[in-house]
Amino acid sequence: MKIGGGVLGASVLPFLKVLPASAAGKDVLVAVTGQTINSLDLHRTGTNRASYQVAVNCYDRLVSFGTKEAPGGGLSYDYSVIEPELAESWMISDDGLLLTFKIKSNATFWDGRKVTAADVKWSFDRAVSVGGFPTVQMKAGGFVRPEQFTAVDEETFTVALDRPSKLSLPDLAVPVPFVINSEVAKAHATEADPWAMEYLHKNPAGSGAFKVLKWEAGEQLIYERNDAWVGGPLPAVKRVVLREVPSPATRRALIERGDVQVSFDIPNKDAKELEDKVTVYSTPIENCLYCVGLNTNFEPFRDPDVRKAIAYAIPYQEIFQAAAYERGSPLWGGESSITDTAWPRKSPYYTDMEKAKAHMEKSGYAKGFDVPFSISLGLADWMEPTALLIQESLRKLGITGELEKIPGANWRTAALVEKRLALHLENFGGWLNTPDYYFFWAYQKGHLFNSSNYENPEVEALVNETLHMPMDDPAYAPKIMRLFEIAFEDLPRIPLWQPALNVATNGAEGYESWFHRQLDIRPLKAV
Amino acid sequence: MPSRLKASLMRIAQAIPVVVGVVIISFLLTRALPGDPAVYFAGASADEASIAEVRESLGLDKPLIQQFFLYTGDLLQGNLGNSLSSGQPVLTDLAKRLPASLELTLTALILSCAIAIPLGVLAATRPGSMIDHICRVLVTAGVSLPTFFTGIVLIYVFYYLLGWAPSPLGRLDFIYISPDQVTGFYLIEAALAGDFEPWLGAVKQLILPATTLALFTLAPLARMTRAAMLTALGSDFIRTARAAGLSDGKILYGYAFRNAILPVITTLGMVFSFSLGANVLVEKVFAWPGIGSYAVEALVVSDYAAVQGFVLAMALLFVALNLVIDLAYTLIDPRIGFDAR
Numbered sequence: 001m002k003i004g005g006g007v008l009g010a011s012v013l014p015f016l017k018v019l020p021a022s023a024a025g026k027d028v029l030v031a032v033t034g035q036t037i038n039s040l041d042l043h044r045t046g047t048n049r050a051s052y053q054v055a056v057n058c059y060d061r062l063v064s065f066g067t068k069e070a071p072g073g074g075l076s077y078d079y080s081v082i083e084p085e086l087a088e089s090w091m092i093s094d095d096g097l098l099l100t101f102k103i104k105s106n107a108t109f110w111d112g113r114k115v116t117a118a119d120v121k122w123s124f125d126r127a128v129s130v131g132g133f134p135t136v137q138m139k140a141g142g143f144v145r146p147e148q149f150t151a152v153d154e155e156t157f158t159v160a161l162d163r164p165s166k167l168s169l170p171d172l173a174v175p176v177p178f179v180i181n182s183e184v185a186k187a188h189a190t191e192a193d194p195w196a197m198e199y200l201h202k203n204p205a206g207s208g209a210f211k212v213l214k215w216e217a218g219e220q221l222i223y224e225r226n227d228a229w230v231g232g233p234l235p236a237v238k239r240v241v242l243r244e245v246p247s248p249a250t251r252r253a254l255i256e257r258g259d260v261q262v263s264f265d266i267p268n269k270d271a272k273e274l275e276d277k278v279t280v281y282s283t284p285i286e287n288c289l290y291c292v293g294l295n296t297n298f299e300p301f302r303d304p305d306v307r308k309a310i311a312y313a314i315p316y317q318e319i320f321q322a323a324a325y326e327r328g329s330p331l332w333g334g335e336s337s338i339t340d341t342a343w344p345r346k347s348p349y350y351t352d353m354e355k356a357k358a359h360m361e362k363s364g365y366a367k368g369f370d371v372p373f374s375i376s377l378g379l380a381d382w383m384e385p386t387a388l389l390i391q392e393s394l395r396k397l398g399i400t401g402e403l404e405k406i407p408g409a410n411w412r413t414a415a416l417v418e419k420r421l422a423l424h425l426e427n428f429g430g431w432l433n434t435p436d437y438y439f440f441w442a443y444q445k446g447h448l449f450n451s452s453n454y455e456n457p458e459v460e461a462l463v464n465e466t467l468h469m470p471m472d473d474p475a476y477a478p479k480i481m482r483l484f485e486i487a488f489e490d491l492p493r494i495p496l497w498q499p500a501l502n503v504a505t506n507g508a509e510g511y512e513s514w515f516h517r518q519l520d521i522r523p524l525k526a527v
Numbered sequence: 528m529p530s531r532l533k534a535s536l537m538r539i540a541q542a543i544p545v546v547v548g549v550v551i552i553s554f555l556l557t558r559a560l561p562g563d564p565a566v567y568f569a570g571a572s573a574d575e576a577s578i579a580e581v582r583e584s585l586g587l588d589k590p591l592i593q594q595f596f597l598y599t600g601d602l603l604q605g606n607l608g609n610s611l612s613s614g615q616p617v618l619t620d621l622a623k624r625l626p627a628s629l630e631l632t633l634t635a636l637i638l639s640c641a642i643a644i645p646l647g648v649l650a651a652t653r654p655g656s657m658i659d660h661i662c663r664v665l666v667t668a669g670v671s672l673p674t675f676f677t678g679i680v681l682i683y684v685f686y687y688l689l690g691w692a693p694s695p696l697g698r699l700d701f702i703y704i705s706p707d708q709v710t711g712f713y714l715i716e717a718a719l720a721g722d723f724e725p726w727l728g729a730v731k732q733l734i735l736p737a738t739t740l741a742l743f744t745l746a747p748l749a750r751m752t753r754a755a756m757l758t759a760l761g762s763d764f765i766r767t768a769r770a771a772g773l774s775d776g777k778i779l780y781g782y783a784f785r786n787a788i789l790p791v792i793t794t795l796g797m798v799f800s801f802s803l804g805a806n807v808l809v810e811k812v813f814a815w816p817g818i819g820s821y822a823v824e825a826l827v828v829s830d831y832a833a834v835q836g837f838v839l840a841m842a843l844l845f846v847a848l849n850l851v852i853d854l855a856y857t858l859i860d861p862r863i864g865f866d867a868r
Binding site (some may be wrong): 012030032036039040044045047048051131132133135136143173201216217219220223241244245246247249250252253255259262378407408409410412413417 | 531542560561562563564566567568569575576577578579580584585609613614615620623625675679682685687694695696698701776796810811812813814816818821824827828829
């Protein structure tokens with residue numbers, strides 16, 4: 001027995017009924033991914049990265065980012081343009097300390113209730129109170145206490161900042177500060193669970209472009225369009241079925257046959273080989289670098305000549321071919337003088353064994369030394385070929401050692417928390433796309449992604465000065481360029497390449513790449 | 528048969544120390560895994576304070592012995608805890624995934640028995656013949672081809688090239704809405720609901736993964752059948768039966784086969800339990816939401832509750848399986864009784 005139109009919700013569908021195969025035409029898109037969604041609530045402890053897409057597709061934020069043409073084809077979000085989502089307009093006070101948002105008067109939640117400033121306040125209070133990742137991300141924008149948020153009237157919401165910062169407004173466009181239907185949530189809150197974490201974990205309650213029709217953990221998520229959405233242009237498809245298919249080979253067969261329209265986050269190798277058969281978008285991930293970390297804990301790496309010798313010995317081009325299949329952007333062989341604030345940027349180093357040997361001769365370790373090269377098994381697809389090629393090259397400088405493979409669950413503890421890996425690879429990417437934000441996380445003492453234990457008083461001062469400074473401040477560019485100079489001179493991290501996020505489509509268009517590296521289904525269209 | 532019931536209860540009682548042992552060992556082993564779940568689940572940009580918060584909310588800041596008592600206390604109430612990686616209660620996960628694995632494994636085993644046992648019998652009755660060689664080739668190929676390889680080859684040929692098989696998208700194609708959980712066995716549920724089309728859809732999805740797994744489990748069964756049949760056919764009672772002039776059919780199926788089936792059942796039990804946990808590669812290739820891939824994912828991220836729940840479920844399943852096999856023995860061979868042991 002078949003039913004037409006696909007307009008009925010799953011809850012009213014009788015058991016095991018069939019949707020018409022033709023529904024997989026213009027109204028329905030099927031997407032596959034290798035990742036698994038483990039919660040419908042981003043704020044919950046233990047919510048994984050793949051689940052962030054629910055916050056993107058099912059909830060609204062006050063503001064969103066614009067859209068631009070991405071390098072390498074397709075579309076990308078545009079960090080420089082902030083667009084309205086739930087907010088109709090906003091104002092920043094002259095001293096930069098008060099953000100006032102006017103909420104769209106026609107915005108409603110899925111249950112038909114109007115979105116009010118009180119919902120926004122409750123949601124923001126939740127984000128800064130629940131701890132863990134959401135609270136950390138809110139802090140990046142200067143949002144730390146519930147007292148900062150005020151619902152002035154039904155449609156007016158204000159945020160008071162402790163200091164003006166260019167990161168505040170963009171930080172409201174990341175997936176974290178999404179707006180929840182606070183009435184529904186409060187009805188399911190308990191004394192032990194005041195933020196309704198248990199309820200929202202499985203039952204989203206938002207105002208976003210799509211509702212969750214069905215979620216089967218480890219199998220699939222079915223989105224259904226919210227026809228009353230006012231956060232942006234109404235999506236073209238009524239329903240999106242997201243299936244979890246762990247094996248890349250199977251995903252590849254599915255997209256090639258055209259039985260699914262989107263294959264999200266495909267391996268670099270598939271991206272290269274599928275290019276002639278289906279549409280492949282390989283969008284470089286903004287503010288993300290794959291790099292070699294040289295830990296200052298390890299005595300020889302304190303010698304600047306050793307670090308430069310390694311930077312000249314790395315076989316960049318071979319690595320880019322073998323590990324990245326030339327997806328992304330090379331980050332070596334740049335100009336030696338720095339004249340702009342573009343980031344990620346090419347380092348002035350390139351493969352030159354003569355220079356490498358000369359630096360090694362000058363150093364205190366002319367005879368070489370032994371150092372293990374640590375990689376994560378969870379990221380072995382690019383880390384292993386990269387590490388092997390670098391090791392082979394370093395052997396010519398007398399730098400030898402084992403390849404130490406660390407299980408994925410252990411990697412973060414070893415590399416980022418304990419920061420104990422001497423020679424390793426690192427892949428941090430900042431959500432907020434400014435160089436100072438990258439340096440804040442990766443070059444400041446004690447910060448999580450500073451896996452090299454790097455410490456430089458000038459860098460500390462420069463990052464602190466620039467982090468909240470507007471980018472059009474005349475003092476900004478010189479300070480950032482100075483940071484680049486120091487980074488390339490001191491080399492705690494040697495940039496290799498800027499990775500790309502690969503997505504294949506066959507029968508869908510309108511794909512837009514986002515910094516959060518999750519599938520935004522709202523602009524997708526079936527063709 | 529009250530004596531058989533009593534014996535069964537005795538066997539179940541004997542399993543209790545085993546289960547207790549499994550609970551303790553699985554608890555200790557998961558804690559001995561490398562990796563810190565608090566750090567892992569705190570997320571990408573967590574700082575030390577938020578990692579500590581996560582550790583506290585997971586109860587991992589307490590001493591090990593206290594954690595153990597909390598765990599066993601929950602266990603006694605039937606609460607296996609929450610899986611961090613799937614975000615669901617472990618019991619829900621198991622209730623959903625175990626039937627998926629069982630459906631696949633049982634189908635594969637039925638398929639495999641249907642081929643392996645006749646093949647083994649034929650090979651044993653005609654040693655050195657063509658059929659014996661075919662049996663040997665099939666067995667060698669089945670064992671030596673890893674399941675993920677067979678799986679990918681089958682997908683490539685039957686789905687990608689020929690287009691005969693449906694999309695390898697798990698238990699049901701996306702055009703079907705999967706049922707709400709009742710038994711978890713789609714074939715049974717669809718048949719009960721009298722829906723032929725989704726039933727056929729579920730069968731179609733099953734064919735390739737079940738064939739993959741059947742090819743792999745074929746080998747031990749066919750080998751064992753052949754060997755057991757050869758032994759039985761060469762034994763004294765068969766010679767006596769032949770001398771007494773019994774018909775070939777009676778000798779072969781009435782006497783030799785009935786004796787030979789015992790070791791085959793034993794092997795079947797072993798193959799079943801082995802393939803239930805080990806078909807993780809088949810599950811990955813066919814996006815089958817089974818228990819093997821669940822356990823492996825949980826293990827990789829040190830998801831304690833999920834790993835413990837999996838080990839415990841498997842232990843209980845094995846206890847039940849052994850009991851069933853023992854009961855099957857007594858049905859097949861009247862000489863074997865519980866009372867004898």
